[in-house]
Amino acid sequence: MAQAASFNGDEKWVSHVEGVSFTGRVGDQKVTYFISREVLRDHFDIGAGDIKETFLKAFRVNRKVIYKVAQRLVGKGPVSPGGQFVISTYSF
Numbered sequence: 001m002a003q004a005a006s007f008n009g010d011e012k013w014v015s016h017v018e019g020v021s022f023t024g025r026v027g028d029q030k031v032t033y034f035i036s037r038e039v040l041r042d043h044f045d046i047g048a049g050d051i052k053e054t055f056l057k058a059f060r061v062n063r064k065v066i067y068k069v070a071q072r073l074v075g076k077g078p079v080s081p082g083g084q085f086v087i088s089t090y091s092f
Contacts, residue, residue: 003027005074007067011059013052020059024070026079033070035059035087042089 007024014021019036037055040046043065044058059066069092073085 003074005031005067005071007070011056011063013056015052018051020055022059026074026083029079029083031074031079031083031085033085033087035066039087039089039091043092 003026005024005026007022009022011020011022013019014034017034017036019034020040021032021034023030023032025031037051040055040058040062044062046058047054066087069087070085073087073091079085
């Protein structure tokens with residue numbers, strides 16, 4: 001049976017890799033998720049403006065969908081020892 005993921009609502013822009021990271025838990029393990037700006041652009045309506053604020057807004061507006069995708073990734077297999085998941089275009 002797949003474990004349920006919970007999410008902390010603590011998304012932040014990671015400028016050196018140009019994407020959004022957020023954390024949560026799977027069972028007792030802390031997990032970090034990452035979604036790049038390319039993935040956000042591929043799947044969501046991205047407005048114009050400051051890159052950080054534009055992509056954070058896209059994440060926040062589409063949070064429920066992104067969390068569903070993250071939950072599906074968790075359900076596909078064990079959490080890595082480092083507790084990291086990367087959400088790719090193919091994850092959708």
